[in-house]
Amino acid sequence: MATTLPAAFQHPYTIDPRFSKSVAYFSMEFAVDQALKTYSGGLGFLAGSHMKSAFDLKQNLIGIGMLWKQGYYDQVRMPDNSMGVLFREKIYSFLQDTGEYFTINIFGRPVWVRAYYLDPKHFNTAPMFFLTTDVDGNDEQSRSISYRLYDNDPTLKVAQCMVLGLGGAKLLDEIDYSPEVYHFNEAHALSGAFHLYQQLGKSKEALRERLIFTTHTPEEAGNEKHNIHFLDNLSFFGGLTLDEVRELTGIHEDVFNHSLAALRMARRANGVSKLHGEVARKMWGSYPGICDITHVTNAQNYRYWADTQLAETYRHKDAAAMAVRKRAMKQPLLNIIADQAGKLFDPTVLTIVWARRFAAYKRPDLLLHDEERFMRLLNNPNYPIQVIWAGKPYPFDEGAKQNFNKLHYRSHLHPNMAVLTGYELALSKALKDGADVWLNTPVVPREASGTSGMTAAMNGAINLSTNDGWICEFAKPGGNSFIVPEADPQATADIRDAHDRNGLYDLLEQQILPMYYDRPNDWQALVSQSMTDVLAYFTAERMATEYYERVYA
Structure with a gap:
């Protein structure tokens, strides 16, 4: 598989030799401009600034995210002045269809995924790809996966993570691109690690060499846990058997902790401030088999x-x-x-x-x-x-x-x-x-x-x-x-x-x-x-x- 991007998606600058290692940065949300509503808050603001600074520094990095049909939501006023939640379709003429149209298995059946491309010239970002299931060929349940960022339906929310992770990893296969680093900004894209593991001949060492994980929160709600059989029924593990998943992640109980799995499969992880690095090491340090946790303090462009x-x-x-x-x-x-x-x-x-x-x-x-x-x-x-x-x-x-x-x-x-x-x-x-x-x-x-x-x-x-x-x-x-x-x-x-x-x-x-x-x-x-x-x-x-x-x- 090629180690350079196809011509249609290449960086619009000569890569700085200091930043020549190729990186695919997966994030559930990106805030790059008011015109593109693919974020909810701080995680998106951070990821958007990262994409802009990658552009400024001429880094060999690309972003992979989700194209949310209804965004997070529009915050409006109701007739009594209480806060209202409006879900409204967003249409973006500046995103271009890559022509990449493929399936991943969710709900035990194939779901079609289409990839759109954000040209760096629009908002001065690294090249970025956005995935959607709102395409012809999908039933309404499959289409709805990419409707709302952080859907409150647990099944749909896991399916969203699968589109980002499995879908994002498969997109890279489809465009014949093999980056040296898969950077998961939070554990939302974790399912992509199981796809990559299989692509690398089921080598734990090869997977570890490629995978980086950033944890953003000590909050319980920010560290997803699900029943492992629930995930398996959704095809979260990309075709691996549960025995293979347990052996790879070291999680043998039925409660599957996504952050813990990421910490065990990654080569390195980081918190997002000096204090958070300390909190994360204390929080996860008693678990055997995790990678080193350093810190890179968040910043803005x-x-x-x-x-x-x-x-x-x-x-x-x-x-x-x-x-x-x-x-x-x-x-x-x-x-x-x-x-x-x-x-x-x-x-x-x-x-x-x-x-x-x-x-x-x-x-x-x-x-x-x-x-x-x-x-x-x-x-x-x-x-x-x-x-x-x-x-x-x-x-x-x-x-x-x-x-x-x-x-x-x-x-x-x-x-x-x-x-x-x-x-x-x-x-x-x-x-x-x-x-x-x-x-x-x-x-x-x-x-x-x-x-x-x-x-x-x-x-x-x-x-x-x-x-x-x-x-x-x-x-x-x-x-x-x-x-x-x-x-x-x-x-x-x-x-x-x-x-x-x-x-x-x-x-x-x-x-x-x-x-x-x-x-x-x-x-x-x-x-x-x-x-x-x-x-x-x-x-x-x-x-x-x-x-x-x-x-x-």
């Missing part, structure tokens, strides 16, 4: 995310011009707020933003747990603030949606509080541009990395965060950010939350607000130092380089 005019004023060390530009960057966000919420926010007022996936451990409503201090914060005439929330709950997580709605209904009581819908790339960029303070409130140590604060810092926002994920490697408390000291790890949830909430309020009331309003020169120096420190290490060019030097090597 500077070219895509950073405001060019602010970057220019920063390079010239012109603090006054930076402040003027930052104020101008707020206006597009304020226009969105006026449009969605009917509120006219002030660009001179300190603007706090909480925006990311709505998950319970991220605690979006933490500030509201102390009614007295929340009201005092919102109504302080000497130090006015504006607070904005945005983010998408999982569409079938009723608790998260209720939390989102609770914040929205509460915002009606305050002219300086807003909750926005439509949290996708474009809104995320506007929020980063418009924020003065980027609020991050996860329970320590449950945030593997998080990257939203990086792109906020690139655009002149200051991070206010609990000490979790990437921030542990970045923060110089009071020097480039504000960090809540860690709570006692043995504390109950109520005591921990109160500790973190009080820490946030203390920092806002005693340090952040006085500095912003009374000592603007100090604030601007803080912004400059934050930008310096985020650019020193937290750009995706560093991340994409580290994968080649420390993981693929």
Whole structure:
């Protein structure tokens, strides 16, 4: 099998010799542009930035993902202003049909898969392929596999993983391409390892040599487990017998842990921050037969995310011009707020933003747990603030949606509080541009990395965060950010939350607000130092380089 891509799909640049090893990067979601809705949140933002930085660095890497007919979902308002979930067909004329049309076995029968190609010229990415089962020749169940990202039907969700893994691996066979590295960004593509194992003559050593695994979360929901017979009935193992699967993965019980299997079949694995690497080694270290787990801290693509005019004023060390530009960057966000919420926010007022996936451990409503201090914060005439929330709950997580709605209904009581819908790339960029303070409130140590604060810092926002994920490697408390000291790890949830909430309020009331309003020169120096420190290490060019030097090597 060839080790170079067919002419129609080759990289539009001469490969840098430092990055000549060929890599196929499998991910369930990619966020490369607002126009292509194939992502839900942080995993997609990260994978999209990786594809852009692979392009910038001229790396020999391609992306393989899924073409979601209805995306993740469109976040809308219902007539009563509660959050609505809209599944709407997406059509992309800029994707080109590769002509590759093949079957994989799912549900015990052949399912047709078609591959589309995203030309690097459209969004400045590495070459990318997107797979769909919404094609002629499939029945409705088979078509629906690629309708919705992270479907709530367990059978369909596993089938989606099979299209990504088995389908992605078979696509490479179909185009006669044999990359040196198969990089699974999370365990969604795991079924592809069983296909590759057979292609390599059922050699465990040959499989290990090719396979790299990135784990993104210590969360239970992010580490899939299924009954092994359920998976076998779906043909998840690509035709291997269960005895062969058990021998290959070392999993002899009926509960099949996808992440554990990946750790046993891969040559190397990585967490996505220094802290997460430590958590992952502790989490998996008692299991025999796993590969080494290192870490590569997540990062974001500077070219895509950073405001060019602010970057220019920063390079010239012109603090006054930076402040003027930052104020101008707020206006597009304020226009969105006026449009969605009917509120006219002030660009001179300190603007706090909480925006990311709505998950319970991220605690979006933490500030509201102390009614007295929340009201005092919102109504302080000497130090006015504006607070904005945005983010998408999982569409079938009723608790998260209720939390989102609770914040929205509460915002009606305050002219300086807003909750926005439509949290996708474009809104995320506007929020980063418009924020003065980027609020991050996860329970320590449950945030593997998080990257939203990086792109906020690139655009002149200051991070206010609990000490979790990437921030542990970045923060110089009071020097480039504000960090809540860690709570006692043995504390109950109520005591921990109160500790973190009080820490946030203390920092806002005693340090952040006085500095912003009374000592603007100090604030601007803080912004400059934050930008310096985020650019020193937290750009995706560093991340994409580290994968080649420390993981693929």
